[in-house]
Amino acid sequence: MTEPAIRIAEAVFRWRAAQAPTLDIPALTVAAGEQVFINGPSGSGKTTLLNLLGGVSVPQSGTVEVLGRVLTALTGAARDAFRGDHVGFIFQQFNLVPYLDVVENVLLPCRFSALRRARAGEAAGGSEAEARRLLGHMGLAGGVIDGHRVSELSVGQQQRVAAARALIGRPDLVIADEPTSSLDADAQAAFIDLLFAAIQATGASLVFVSHDRRLEGRFGRSLALAEINRAPRTPAGASDP
Amino acid sequence: MNLGSILGLAWRSLLSRRATAGLTLFALAVSVMLVLGVEKLRHEAKASFANTISGTDLIVGARSGSVQLLLYSVFRIGNATNNISWKSYRWAAALPGVAWTVPISLGDSHRGYRVMGTSQAYFEHYRYARKRNLAFQAGQPFDDLFDAVLGADVAAALGYDLDDRIVIDHGIGGVGFARHEDKPFRVAGILAKTGTPVDRTVHVSLEAIEAIHVDWRGGTRVPGMAVSAERVRQMDLTPRAITAFLVGTTSRFEAFGLLRAINEHRGEPLLAVLPGVALQELWDLMGTAEAALGAISLFVIAAGLLGMITMLLAGLNERRREMAILRSVGARPGHLFSLLVLEATTLTVLGAVLGLAMMYGGLAVAQPILDAQYGLFIEIAPPTPRDWRVLGAVVLAGVLAGLVPAYRAYRHSIADGMVVRT
Numbered sequence: 001m002t003e004p005a006i007r008i009a010e011a012v013f014r015w016r017a018a019q020a021p022t023l024d025i026p027a028l029t030v031a032a033g034e035q036v037f038i039n040g041p042s043g044s045g046k047t048t049l050l051n052l053l054g055g056v057s058v059p060q061s062g063t064v065e066v067l068g069r070v071l072t073a074l075t076g077a078a079r080d081a082f083r084g085d086h087v088g089f090i091f092q093q094f095n096l097v098p099y100l101d102v103v104e105n106v107l108l109p110c111r112f113s114a115l116r117r118a119r120a121g122e123a124a125g126g127s128e129a130e131a132r133r134l135l136g137h138m139g140l141a142g143g144v145i146d147g148h149r150v151s152e153l154s155v156g157q158q159q160r161v162a163a164a165r166a167l168i169g170r171p172d173l174v175i176a177d178e179p180t181s182s183l184d185a186d187a188q189a190a191f192i193d194l195l196f197a198a199i200q201a202t203g204a205s206l207v208f209v210s211h212d213r214r215l216e217g218r219f220g221r222s223l224a225l226a227e228i229n230r231a232p233r234t235p236a237g238a239s240d241p
Numbered sequence: 242m243n244l245g246s247i248l249g250l251a252w253r254s255l256l257s258r259r260a261t262a263g264l265t266l267f268a269l270a271v272s273v274m275l276v277l278g279v280e281k282l283r284h285e286a287k288a289s290f291a292n293t294i295s296g297t298d299l300i301v302g303a304r305s306g307s308v309q310l311l312l313y314s315v316f317r318i319g320n321a322t323n324n325i326s327w328k329s330y331r332w333a334a335a336l337p338g339v340a341w342t343v344p345i346s347l348g349d350s351h352r353g354y355r356v357m358g359t360s361q362a363y364f365e366h367y368r369y370a371r372k373r374n375l376a377f378q379a380g381q382p383f384d385d386l387f388d389a390v391l392g393a394d395v396a397a398a399l400g401y402d403l404d405d406r407i408v409i410d411h412g413i414g415g416v417g418f419a420r421h422e423d424k425p426f427r428v429a430g431i432l433a434k435t436g437t438p439v440d441r442t443v444h445v446s447l448e449a450i451e452a453i454h455v456d457w458r459g460g461t462r463v464p465g466m467a468v469s470a471e472r473v474r475q476m477d478l479t480p481r482a483i484t485a486f487l488v489g490t491t492s493r494f495e496a497f498g499l500l501r502a503i504n505e506h507r508g509e510p511l512l513a514v515l516p517g518v519a520l521q522e523l524w525d526l527m528g529t530a531e532a533a534l535g536a537i538s539l540f541v542i543a544a545g546l547l548g549m550i551t552m553l554l555a556g557l558n559e560r561r562r563e564m565a566i567l568r569s570v571g572a573r574p575g576h577l578f579s580l581l582v583l584e585a586t587t588l589t590v591l592g593a594v595l596g597l598a599m600m601y602g603g604l605a606v607a608q609p610i611l612d613a614q615y616g617l618f619i620e621i622a623p624p625t626p627r628d629w630r631v632l633g634a635v636v637l638a639g640v641l642a643g644l645v646p647a648y649r650a651y652r653h654s655i656a657d658g659m660v661v662r663t
């Protein structure tokens with residue numbers, strides 16, 4: 001049996017020591033290659049959970065294991081390097097570095113991870129060709145890519161560039177934080193189709209969080225954050241937009 | 242993760258903020274240009290002063306300050322308060338150990354240029370720079386009573402050629418007030434350029450100075466006593482007094498003995514100085530001004546660097562999103578720290594290079610003007626070791642200044658992680 005993509009055990013996380021925990025997750029396992037949809041209302045701690053999975057934050061107690069590595073046992077620098085090597089992120093919006101062009105944005109992880117640089121470079125034609133191939137998969141042809149600053153792209157196009165970036169160098173885990181919530185229904189569906197196709201091609205696991213439950217039918221597994229999180233919703237958290 | 246890659250990001254980020262980054266860079270360049278330029282001017286002015294007199298062992302004049310004597314006798318700056326008598330001059334010239342003397346008589350001018358009465362010995366013994374003799378670009382030393390030898394700048398600026406007639410103005414007050422128009426001079430020679438005050442001087446014989454003043458007392462013509470140029474030739478034109486004289490010794494060791502002998506002369510209070518010592522006194526006088534200039538230079542650089550810190554800090558808030566994205570693709574907080582340091586470094590390195598280029602550009606423009614207006618010849622030479630040290634210090638200070646925004650970015654990225662609260 002292969003390692004699960006994610007295994008969380010008894011993880012408790014507080015933003016501030018004096019506050020009630022935002023997350024208190026006794027157990028969560030995501031199998032390798034699985035596509036999981038996690039939903040929860042705004043302020044429930046979805047983004048906080050993804051921070052733990054990416055190793056940007058660590059729980060005060062308990063363990064977070066990703067791809068067999070116990071993140072909670074690593075140093076900050078090692079977690080950053082691990083994230084760069086193995087995890088691709090797509091955020092809700094403003095995913096792109098404004099001063100880099102489309103292809104440079106896609107290749108950004110290769111600047112920080114030798115592993116992903118090497119993997120992207122293995123593709124026929126090298127890493128730039130690989131970036132263009134991924135952009136093509138996401139429905140972005142050369143005409144859109146070249147000669148446009150990223151700020152000139154539509155939001156939907158920007159999200160597709162972000163998806164290509166999350167996939168370059170074949171990371172083992174892709175984490176998407178409400179990547180479709182600033183898109184209209186048609187664009188949402190199109191984006192999800194493209195993302196699924198691209199993910200299936202690489203065999204990566206996918207964790208996709210959203211407050212919008214209309215999307216859950218498309219995933220192999222769907223769960224509500226409240227099911228796995230024992231922490232009570234704090235009044236502050238509830239009123240948080 | 243290599244530094245080159247972060248440097249690439251820093252470069253792209255600065256390019257995307259061309260306007261503000263460009264202005265910041267320009268401000269830095271201006272401050273670097275000022276600091277290097279001021280230092281260059283100071284250095285060249287000193288060199289030019291030091292180059293003006295060479296191979297002269299003593300300068301002698303009426304008793305006053307040694308710096309004052311040096312300034313009026315050699316640099317034609319300021320005036321002598323007193324003359325020395327011809328008798329004292331002859332006495333000193335005859336002292337044992339004296340190889341040669343060059344008398345100097347100042348007080349008149351020609352269209353703003355000083356007129357100096359001297360002897361043939363001047364062309365033979367006066368040396369400048371590294372013991373270089375005066376050379377003629379045209380003509381020869383004065384021979385006739387009313388011959389004049391022009392410095393290179395005088396001839397060039399006033400468009401004079403050999404055999405042109407010139408009229409000497411009385412005093413140094415300005416043109417046309419009182420003129421010796423009854424006794425015009427012929428241009429007998431034009432000296433080659435020296436880069437010293439010689440270029441801006443009109444040379445005539447001591448006798449000529451005497452001749453144009455025979456019918457003058459004080460500042461005015463004596464009424465009814467006009468002496469024609471022809472008649473004056475028959476008179477005894479031995480000068481009664483001169484302003485100063487230069488002394489060459491038979492051996493360097495004689496200089497100190499002569500110095501004492503002249504300074505203790507009973508007949509008339511005389512002052513003899515060693516040119517090197519007087520120059521050193523001049524530098525010491527200028528020391529305070531130099532220190533002030535140095536301090537101003539420091540503040541100018543500091544202002545440029547403050548501008549850069551301000552620009553980088555002001556940009557940080559709107560860049561939190563960018564930092565979060567970089568974190569999501571594996572950047573460590575330390576990477577964001579070095580991104581900001583490298584932006585500051587890039588700006589200061591470019592600022593230093595541009596400043597250096599602007600300094601040379603400015604020098605190329607200013608060189609002919611300074612030469613023509615002030616007789617200050619600035620040599621355009623490659624950067625000195627001191628210039629490189631200044632540039633190195635500026636870049637180092639720039640890197641240190643970059644630590645301020647870098648630390649801010651570092652703190653932000655720890656607090657924000659991959660999420661920016663807006």
Ligand SMILES: Nc1ncnc2c1ncn2[C@@H]1O[C@H](COP(=O)(O)OP(=O)(O)OP(=O)(O)O)[C@@H](O)[C@H]1O
Binds near residue numbers: 241
């Ligand atoms: N950097 C932070 N510092 C302090 N508190 C934070 C921080 N980020 C989130 N929180 C708090 O943690 C709780 C969960 O926030 P989180 O962003 O994880 O919610 P979310 O489920 O992603 O909400 P949304 O759907 O609006 O994105 C909120 O109460 C929020 O105030």
Ligand SMILES: [Mg+2]
Binds near residue numbers: 046047048177
């Ligand atoms: Mg969120």
